[in-house]
Amino acid sequence: MTALPAITPMPPRAPGRLPWIGSGVGLLRDPTAFFRTTRAALGDTFAVDAFGYRLFAVFSARGVQTLYGLAERDASFGLATYELVMKRKLPLELVVGRRNRPHDLFGGQEVEDYLEHLEEAVRAQIAELGPQGSCEVFALMRRLGHRLGLAAWAGREASSAPYLDPLIRHLDVLDQGDSFVRPLSALAVYATGKYRERRAMRGIESIIARILRERRSRGATPGDYLDRIEASFSDLPAGEREINVARDIMLIHMGAQSNLYAALAWTLINLLEHPAVLRRVLDGDDVLLEQCANESIRIAQRSITLRQVLRPIDFEDTGTTYALTPGVMITTMLPVNNTTAAPGLESFDPTHYHGRKLASHVRVPARELVSTFGHGRHSCPAQRFSISAIRISLRRLLERYAMEARFRTPTPLARQIGGVARASGRCVIAYRPRD
Ligand code: HEM
Incomplete structure (x- = not known):
């Protein structure tokens, strides 16, 4: 040894x-x-x-x-x-061989370009949910998270039929979240020589190649991130180019799925568990909604x-x-x-945040002790994007539906190491049109 x-x-x-x-x-x-x-x-x-x-x-x-x-x-x-x-x-x-990292995508102005894609992705999710029904919060948010991400960096085609479901199937195979939510599953990946992962990669590569081919045949250049990622590989021959575009998208998307959908889920759960806060959000308080997102991420952090x-x-x-x-x-x-660096941090209270920052009345010995998106040079490049995605998604869902929790206060999955917590049990909600 x-x-x-x-x-x-x-x-x-x-x-x-x-x-x-x-x-x-x-x-x-x-x-x-x-x-x-x-x-x-x-x-x-x-x-x-x-x-x-x-x-x-x-x-x-x-x-x-x-x-x-x-x-x-x-x-x-x-x-x-x-x-x-x-x-x-x-x-x-x-x-x-990756050329486009989330850092390159999330410059100031560019985040605003995403907003319309995000709105469209939520509209599609609401159409799929229909007027009423019931669903499991983490499963719903996982699907919505895929839609939001793909719409933002893989083109609107990728986040709708016929590509969305096969892409989700393949991306779920690649999900690194598995390595920290189910650490032992990594052994199975080793044992099978990453066979399933390579098959999933080929599946995604062929879908992205089809989307790019269709765009070319229509002469479509919408100027979105898919276009820009493709342009960054323009020196490569056809075939190799599409494969590399698809691989950039896979890595960006996997970074997103480690945290975004669970953050969406906990924010919704906390709002349903705090009706007075929910009422203010429904009255239009977007600042409070963003504070709820940050506070939910703080408490559910398992990074x-x-x-x-x-x-x-x-x-x-x-x-x-x-x-x-x-x-x-x-x-x-x-x-x-x-949850321990200052008194009161053990429980949910959106006033712990002032906008997107930890409020000055929270007396921590060092601000680095409390983290939602990290600190310093490796802090999350997608912070603004993620908080905007949560704000837009939850506002639209809550305006459309009255939701009723059919779960008791959920707890984080104990064995998880890394990312935002998944829940230890199912969190079912019933929804119907809001009056
Ligand atoms: C609510 C959603 C998210 C949360 C809570 C979150 C959290 C974090 C945290 C805590 C770190 C710092 C890691 C460390 O210091 O060890 C980080 C880094 C990172 N995140 Fe996120 N993240 C989120 C969404 C996303 C999304 C949507 C993407 C991609 C589209 C992304 C891509 C990355 C990348 C690439 C890094 C590494 C930065 C570097 O290498 O310097 N994250 N994230």
């Missing part, structure tokens, strides 16, 4: 008796509880050895600030995410932030500087501080 990378001085280490697996069993069963109880026992800084990795976990204000301030060349966000989330799930050819040390670094924490060697994974798990 290879030696784990050194941390000097060595902080207390989370207990774990089995070699290689280390603390992994507790970590997989309920990661949030694992980090909470280990912190209560060992303090704000500790090491966790699991599955051949050494995690350096930090929860103090200083430690978390240092983590978010690290330069990519010293401790890599991209490599850590690839190593622990993507490598086991995604074929390498999907990840290399684990990771940075893989690339070269020896000195890491400043409260009162101690740790020497970290390459290979150490620096981490903090967001739900631990998100």
